[in-house]
Amino acid sequence: MGFFPCIRSCTLSKNHSLKNDNQNKDKDKDKDTDKDLFHSDTKSLSSQPSLPSVPSLTSHAQPPSSTTSNYHYITTLKNHTSPIFALALTSKHVISASSDSQIRIWSRDTSSPTSSSLVACGFTAVKSMVIHGEKILTGHQDNKIRVWKLNEKQKVLACVATLPTFSDRLMKIVFAKNYVEIRRHRMCTWVHHVDVVSCLALSKDGTMIYSGSWDRTFKVWRTSDYKCLESVWNAHDDAINALVVSHDCVYTGSADRKIKVWRRHNGEKKHKLVDTLEKHKSAVNALALSTDGSILYSGACDRSIIVWEKPRGGSDDAQHMVVAGALRGHSKAILCINVVGDVVFSGSADKTIRIWKRGIDGKSYLCLGILEGHKGPIKCLAVALENGTSSSHGGTSYLVYGGSLDCDIKLWKLWVPFL
DSSP states (O other): OEEEOOOSOOOOOOOOOGGGGGGOSOTTOHHHHHHHHTOOOHHHHTTOOSSTTSOBSSOOSOOOGGGOOEEEEEEEEOOOOSOEEEEEEOSSEEEEEETTSOEEEEESOTTSOOOOEEEEOSSSOEEEEEEETTEEEEEETTSOEEEEEEETTTTEEEEEEEESOHHHHHHHSSOGGGEEEEETTEEEETTOOOSOEEEEEEOTTSSEEEEEETTSOEEEEETTTOOEEEEETTOSSSOEEEEEEOSSOEEEEETTSEEEEEEOOTTOSSOEEEEEEEOOSSOEEEEEEOTTSOEEEEEETTSOEEEEEOOTTOOTTOOOOEEEEEEOOOSSOEEEEEEETTEEEEEETTSOEEEEEEOTTSSOEEEEEEEEOOSSOEEEEEEEEGGGOSOBTTEEEEEEEEEETTSOEEEEEEEEEOO
16 A cells, blocks of 8 residues: 555546446445445547547646645454444544444544444434534435434434434425325425435535435535425435535536536525536546635546636626536545545545645646556545644645545545645
């Protein structure tokens, strides 16, 4: 395992949608299903370019030594026995969740032992996770969202709520207007997801939770009482795989190859579609926003990360973004993206994590290197500044956690110089 300079051009892999494992009728076989999901077929795609119409923002030239990042592999966190689908960080802990429904907690103290505590188990596969204060929210394969609270002394997570809540369900079953048709001759109240909850996100002020699902909808929940406030039905033509929230917009990425931009104007209760971003040629798997929300990064099965930027001088109603270019180098599907400051981290089915740094001009990117070592696709990433500091010795130090379908979590310490 190690870190390599990013100097080679990309190769190709077979396009796959993250939705495909839903076709397996036995939901307890996630591990085998997800292995099949990322099986490559280089013969059929070895001659196909990745989004040739989108200009590249990176160079394949060897970066100068002054911009070379330093890394230190710290450890591998082992205890999970099935693919890891979600990672999240608190001030003291790393929280991991897997396809066999296990949720584990690990200390962020790199000098402590790498053993973990099994803090929750017994429900279905965990597909997504987000932290809200002292609570952890998880999206599951049984179409539900669960809210957990950690008992620090006993190292146990207690499930304090399941969404939709009982009161929410009870209030909606009475009136016919609350029912929607989910398939022919089958109805359900609009507060229910009817397929895997694939992504979760918090509003910037922490008052709302957004959930996206393979049922093609996204829903809005109030954090104070977990009431479902809104459901955008048929938001996409296929499964929703990713969702991120800025201060004024919601972005959803789907297996239908599209990214949609939604906005709720002041005084309105419903989100409205303000734009559709179409450039990817296969399922969109991952979305991430820059800190100020002006740049959107999207990763897909076409192996490219597209960089979208808000046009300068646009009015408030012009919420769409335009393509700035693409970050290329991964040889298989992009599965996760994380942004910290001006550094972008991407995980792929090619079993690597790449580190990209935005240039001072804001228009170019340098691929600083590749983290290798996992034996399976990188499904989730968590990144934090080391010790909460933003800079030291002419650069910035990061802790990078990679969760993989090989059932392991690997931790690196990364130092990125100022450019």
